[in-house]
Amino acid sequence: EHLVHHGMIATSEHLRMGTVLEGGVDYDNAIADMELAALSRGLKLLIQRGKLGAENRRGHGRVKIEAEGLTDSAPYDDFLATRKADILKYLDSIGALAGLLG
DSSP, rough: OOOOOOOOOOOOOOOOOOOOOOOOOOOOOSOHHOOOOOOHHHHHHHHHHOOOOGGGGGGGTTTTOOOSSSOOOHHHHHHHTTTTHHHHHHHTTTTTTTTOOO
16 A cells, blocks of 8 residues: 555665674485586686675675585586577577677
8 A cells, every 4th residue: 555655675784894604505315416516506606706695886795705515517517508599598588688688
C-alpha cells in the first residue's frame, strides 16, 4: 500500500582495515567434478579481483583473500571454451548480453 516512492533503503556495515575473517567452503561427496571445477574458478576470480561487497567504485571492499586446496579449474575452463558459442547464444536469448556485444 505504498502510494509514494521513498527510494531504496540501504544500510552498510563496515570492518576496520586489517580485520581478519576466517572461513571456508564446505561441500560433500555429492558435488560433481565439473561443479567443483566451476566453484574453484569462481573462487580464483574472487581472489584475483580482490574486492568484496558493494561500493567498489568508491574504493570500498578491497580485500586480500587467501585460499588453500583449490581444485583444478581446467575442466570448467575447457567446458566454457568448447561451448562458448552455445553459451553466448543462450545468454543472448534471455537478454543477458543486451548492450555488451557490438
